[in-house]
Amino acid sequence: MKFAIVGPGGIGSTFAFQLARAGHEVTVVARGKRLEQLQRDEAIVKATGERAAVRVSAALDATAAWDLVLVTVLASQVDAVLPALAASAAKSVMFMFNTFEPLRRLRDVVGSARFAFGFPAILATLDDGKLTSKIVTRGMVTTVTDEAWAKVFKDAGIPAVVHADMESWLRTHAAFAVPVMVASVTAHARQAGLSWTEAMNLARAMEEGLRLVRQLGNTITPEPVARLSRLPTPVIATFLWTLSRIEALRKLGAAGPGEPRTLIDAMAAAAPGQTPALLAIRP
The missing domain is CATH 3.40.50.720 (NAD(P)-binding Rossmann-like Domain)
Incomplete structure (x- = not known):
């Protein structure tokens, strides 16, 4: 082919x-x-x-x-x-x-x-x-x-x-991935992991993004992310705190802040005035 x-x-x-x-x-x-x-x-x-x-x-x-x-x-x-x-x-x-x-x-x-x-x-x-x-x-x-x-x-x-509903999949993934990317960019820039406060802020942004997906009429999918969305905020923060200390994830931060910025801007545009936690982590 x-x-x-x-x-x-x-x-x-x-x-x-x-x-x-x-x-x-x-x-x-x-x-x-x-x-x-x-x-x-x-x-x-x-x-x-x-x-x-x-x-x-x-x-x-x-x-x-x-x-x-x-x-x-x-x-x-x-x-x-x-x-x-x-x-x-x-x-x-x-x-x-x-x-x-x-x-x-x-x-x-x-x-x-x-x-x-x-x-x-x-x-x-x-x-x-x-x-x-x-x-x-x-x-x-x-x-x-x-x-x-x-x-x-x-x-x-x-x-x-x-996947039959790729739009829901992509929007869910964006809500999940943005805090991970911001964690990676931050950790790469300083060559050290997140603080606990930073991890909590990113966890709240992830929760806000997933709420927005539902608000727009999409489904949280696939199931592993749906399960993650039901976890308490400190558990999600622990996940992000840990990821920021993994060298392979930190290295991905070399790509810079452009992609998470674009995604945050798109999410904010979809619901003006309703994404303060996401805008707060915009790199």
């Missing part, structure tokens, strides 16, 4: 590596320093030295009948690529990033027949162009809207499941 990966950061590079290793034709669309690295290597290169050959482009070929264009940019970057996606001859377009906004806008751009969404259960970083990634293989694995693509990803070594 023919894949185009738009946004080959850690997540996009992991998909590109796995799909290429599985025998698919993969083209990565990049810019800036990442484009230069990929043009030089003509491959996704892991920190271990493993390589998977890919094609490299500075722009999406609108005439190519890609089986799938996988879009792994940040939510704040997606508007810049929407015109190219709308004009593309791709058979399917799957967006894959954190978002709190309704999905209908993206669906309308590419057409409901081509639209798909997914979320990666992958921890990945790029250090000087070299990929380090861990693919979650049990529990909360990669989640997508389409059974056929779940099978393709699974066959490529990325276990995936289908």
Whole structure:
């Protein structure tokens, strides 16, 4: 099959590596320093030295009948690529990033027949162009809207499941992930874990975000997060306090505060005046 990966950061590079290793034709669309690295290597290169050959482009070929264009940019970057996606001859377009906004806008751009969404259960970083990634293989694995693509990803070594209500899933995940990301950014900046007061503030923000999901008419899903939402605030704070002391989570904070800021702003826009705890932790 023919894949185009738009946004080959850690997540996009992991998909590109796995799909290429599985025998698919993969083209990565990049810019800036990442484009230069990929043009030089003509491959996704892991920190271990493993390589998977890919094609490299500075722009999406609108005439190519890609089986799938996988879009792994940040939510704040997606508007810049929407015109190219709308004009593309791709058979399917799957967006894959954190978002709190309704999905209908993206669906309308590419057409409901081509639209798909997914979320990666992958921890990945790029250090000087070299990929380090861990693919979650049990529990909360990669989640997508389409059974056929779940099978393709699974066959490529990325276990995936289908969820019928991806908008609820994404909004729940945003409410859960924002405090975790803020904890990671804070811990990375100071190279030390959160204080208890900071952990409690983040726990209250998580609870507020999950209440907002329900208020907007969505369901708290999947079940592990639904169970977490029923825990007392100090227990959630303990969870966040502990996470901030794990080196792998702290390292993810190197990505900076842009993504949690974007998600908090989207949540605040969905319920003006009703998200003081979330705005209080905005980095």
